[in-house]
Amino acid sequence: MTMEINNGIETPTIIQVKIPLPFPLRWVNSYIIRGQAGLTVIDPGLHTEEAERVWQATLDEYGFQFSDFEQIVLTHHHPDHYGMAGWFQERCGGIPVWISEVGYEQVQRLWGEDQPLTAEIATLFIRHGMDKALVEDQLIPHMMKFVEWVTPAPQVSFIALDQLFRMGDRMYKPFVTPGHAAGHICFYEESSKEIFCGDHVLPQITPNVSYIPGVDENPLLSFLVSLEQINQFEVNRAYPGHREPFNSFNQRVEELIMHHEDRLDKLMILLDQPKHVYQLCVDFFGQNLSIHQMRFAMAETLAHVIYLQEKSRIVESIHEGICYYSILESRL
Template sequence: MQVSVPMDPPLRQVNSYILPEGADGITVIDPGPRSPETESVWQSVLDELGLSWKGIREVVVTHHHPDHYGLSGWMQSRSGCKVRMTRRAHQEALLMWGGQSTMNDTLPAYFAGHGMPESWTTQIYGHLLSFEPQVTPQPQVSYIDPAEPFVMGGRTWQPLVTGGHAPGQISFYHAESGHLLCGDAVLPQISPNVSLLPGSDESPLLTFLQGLEQLGSYPVSLAFPGHREPFRGWSERTHSLIRHHEERLQTTEALLAAGPRSGFEVCDSLFRGRIASVHQMRFAMSETLAHLVELVRRERAVTVEQDGITRFALKESASGAITTS
């Protein structure tokens, strides 16, 4: 059973999946962000199924983003269920929203170091604060061992851990049917955001591309994603996403031809006219940086420190090598 759970624009809804556990229980996969509206949605779902909150046996979270993880602690408090996710995914949740998290301050400062003006960094700070109600309370988490088969909904699934979009993200593959619960690892029609964030994966685009190669090798008959509708053509979709990012790397590299540019300057060129909100700016900036550091890793670009701002430049220009830090 697929449940469309409302969330903030631009995506507007996240897919949660319900798997039956006997006659009077369910497992919930990715319950969605917490809000009065989503709480009401889940009460209606349980009423429709004729279940009480105690009927929720487990909540399984594919990754730590608020639109997937957010309601897990609230559901646990009402049902007493286990919340399951990978250890790395939980570490990322604590990095973002744990009691010792400094991300609300760290990320705006990080973006400023890559050239983002204060008019945007101030908005980023407030934007990050707005997620806290969506993930409160935090759950007590039981970790999934990716090396072991995972049983839910009367089926035995193979866990597949990838990253790039979210470190520690887990998908579940059922070999007999070819079904794959893929969260946001692969989405139809839209490309999952790939973000460089301080304190997290230092090469997120590399990790994402490696994950696409891994996932694309499985014979998937039907994929159940975190957004949009279930889809077929799995191998074609994974290869399409790989091509998209290789093309984006070429475009990003070309923008450095005129000389060193900050991450914000490159972001502005890549996404000019398409950023309508601070949410979109955060994603665009993080994804731009992910592509820039991948160019550095591939030795096609270098970093240059100028006036306290990190800039990126081609490793070699037409006139020869440039000075690097």
């Protein structure tokens, strides 16, 4: 299947490369940065055959060789960003792949030996009301499918968070922005006021905020706090992980904060009686979600429920091993 995706934008130093995805998101943005020491690639994409073809065509178009690259940089560990890092590294003669240390811990939990996170997420979703058969027949195989999209695994180096990071001929401030992904990093360049913001801030679509066991106990709080923090930077141009580069970064940050406040209010309205997270998910997003969409919907609703619980707006009770939530004033 060939997808019609327009070419990315190009500046004298930055080339946007759209790497196709077999999901409704359609593509992930990879960026090539030119510099005197060589080329940097940010987030090379999900490893599929089609993505390999797009990379080869891009290199041919610009007259680049794999040996022209000096480093691979990852904003976060999600497969659509990290997946091709190992493939790319092999072709470039083992150049560094930079990722945050926290991000790499997630890589190992997701796709390392025994993939421990798959079983943890399965148990979590059953405890929050998802049907066991749906988890076993669809969710687990769906999560296993990602292994081929992130293979081969790269050898990684960790980004030092307390110093500027060079990409091309410019020095960027790595800024940790958890919420969408643990260990997510945005890269801000002060003189141009440009930012590579990964999936932390996206135009038109809202970044998914997921609860993943064992890493961040309140990811929505982390997301809102890191949005407030990044809003202190004045940004003229943002290069996001999906959709197109955009200018109104600070305005978009404020819209995202408002979006989540609105979502929290809507969930409170849906809690007219005690419900588990799966029921809330179906009430909010509807029944017709693919397993891919349902997984994100569950993890996102969980993140919101945890946030409301931490704010003492709702309370949890457990019946027959399933967690139910109700508004604090109500009686079960």
